[in-house]
Amino acid sequence: MNTQQQETLQQLLQQYRDLPGGLLPLLHAVQDALGHIPADAIPAIARAMNQSQAEVHGVIGFYHDFRTSPPAAHSLRLCRAEACQSMGSEALAAQLRAQLGVDDHGHTADGQLELRPVYCLGACACAPALQLDGQLHARVTPEKLSALLASCSKEAKC
Ligand code: FES
Incomplete structure (x- = not known):
């Protein structure tokens, strides 16, 4: 310190x-x-x-929310609870693994984005949901996820 x-x-x-x-x-x-x-x-x-x-x-x-290393530039919290699972969150997780090589509790090789699973964001009716840098995104499709990731790589802050 x-x-x-x-x-x-x-x-x-x-x-x-x-x-x-x-x-x-x-x-x-x-x-x-x-x-x-x-x-x-x-x-x-x-x-x-x-x-x-x-x-x-x-x-x-x-407590998974505690961290002992500095945060990445972008934090993506993908909901993995039942409503989101039933609406495609596992496919989104697979997309993140394939597209960025990042898995739960991991971060991209360049340290720019970290992925944390979360178990309900209170947006079950609009599943699947995720939170990117604190902002909630609902009814996330693979295309919407790709667009969000692209915005992260273009901007310093999403
Ligand atoms: S289960 Fe995903 S927001 Fe509630």
Whole structure:
């Protein structure tokens, strides 16, 4: 971590260390502030929350939304729950594997796009759905997915 990140972490540790059950909110706050939970922050987090490093790693590993590496430029969350599965999300996942060589929890070789499965985006009636850089896209077809991916490669931000 750089100096600014360390200062941010120290502020968050002060804010959450005495909060009962504060580990989860602290981890969310660290990720919100730094974009991820740096590996070298974990010892300080464990000390502040009176937990072992293994316990902190366990919590981070249990929740798929936590990340220990910086995010890619673009984040694609493809819904894999039942309604979206029945409307073609598995075909979209196969398209992503074929077109970009990226699978669940993976990222493209150039680090520009990461793929995360999600289990319902609240858009079941408009399945299949995905979220690209936080924006919901519904009734996604293979053609619409290709267009979204093309927009990512043309622009710095989708
Ligand atoms: S199942 Fe995909 S949005 Fe609900």
